[in-house]
Amino acid sequence: MADPRAEPLARLAARLRAAGSVFAEEEAAILAGAAADDEELESLVLRRIAGEPIEPLVGWVRFGALRLSIGPGVFVPRQRSVRLARLAVRRVRAHDAAVAGRPPVMLEAYCGVAPLAATVAASVAAVMVHAADADPAALAYARRNLPATAGVHLSDGLDGLPAELAGRIHVIAAVPPYVPESELALMPREAREFEPSAALVGGGRDGLDQVRRLVADAPVWMTDGGSVLVELHAAQLAPAAAEARSAGWRCRIHRPSDARTGVLELIAG
Template sequence: MSTADAVAARLRAAGSVFAEDEAALLLAEASSPEALEDLVRRRVGGEPLETILGWAEFCGLRVRTAPRVFVPRRRTELLARRAAALLPAGGVAVDLCCGTGAVAMVIAALASPGVLHAADLDPAAVACARRNLEPLGGVVTEGDLFDALPEDLRGRIDVLAVNAPYVPTDAIATMPPEARDHEARMALDGGTDGLDLHRRIAAAAPEWLAPGGAVLIETGRTQAGWTAVLLSSAGLEVEVDSDDEVDGTVAIGRRSA
């Protein structure tokens, strides 16, 4: 049995659905047999592959990751693509609850932001996002939602992209171990119904948006209607967009021009 087959067999036995693909990535990353054994041991132990590799693929980009920092999911590609599409050339874009800063990276790659800002409450996420975004001219700050943003952005944001935690507290125990055991709880827990942060964001977003600006919030399929109601109650024009291919759902609220 080849080394690749042996690694794939160990990963498959540990529950990996894409064992051969993961084995190839780990083999490419390892600098020695000892290093490979360490990587495989960590993956068999449930650590996210992206954290082990130190990067995640997202919308065709390689995003740096870090231990305990929320790993960008494929479903969030819908949020990133829609945000980039809505940003006017030279506009102001903000990635709130940014994690690694993956959404802001896509906005930088697909649009032409004049100002690119990202923020998160988790210091580890802020440090990771800075590594990803500062080379692109982005600014990353630490704080609780809008408290993290510079005051001069109030009323100027053209696109506010948000992937705030929206998993109901009681549902965290049912998540895969690689998420619930290896990512910060603050990056997952959305409160009793998963909408605690959506309520706060919807209530405050209008005063931060520029005329005609939009806030985009990733949400769950079963929660999308409620997220939309929150945005509508804040006086925004609302639509909900879903993409079955990536299993993503985004509620979008627009301020009148």
């Protein structure tokens, strides 16, 4: 028996494809599943065709194995950051095995909706996760995505963290804003028009001002041997590492040969 939904979904996918969607069939199914009725579906389709990211429209984003809450006006986690999340899990597990008596502490700085902290919380049983961001709207979604025991902090960089975390954090993971302002116009329209520029533009001619803040501010919060994991564009990894080494950090660069981004790991102590 033919599926009665097939023809309407095919027509919807054709509209989305004509508007430039690369994954038209998948998006058609997602929008149809999110709409309560035909009127709401048409509204969602028109907004998607106008360029709004699909994830805030439907209220969720897939990140690795997780389905996270999200909404309009906040940064949408990128699938490439799953590599960073998995590295954070490995580093937290290593500390979990090495530290007896109390759980390791992990912080996601510049957290947005907290995909990294949520991945760590879902992957490591004994961990205390924290998330920090300067955007209250993003933090509202982070609270939904994290366990009730997690710490969620309104914080400009690391400046708003509670004092009791000083010297106790084993892993900081972050996707800080790192796009040079001169390159913002080159970003996809979805990002330029529907995500906050503060979550994209890193400051300075090279986009690394927020990374420099982490390099300068993180030591007081870290345990000896702790790691700061920062996702950056591939071209930024070497210069950022050079600056971090000058500031006394040991550094590793993690970058798949075919990736446009990589992770700079700063090791404390």
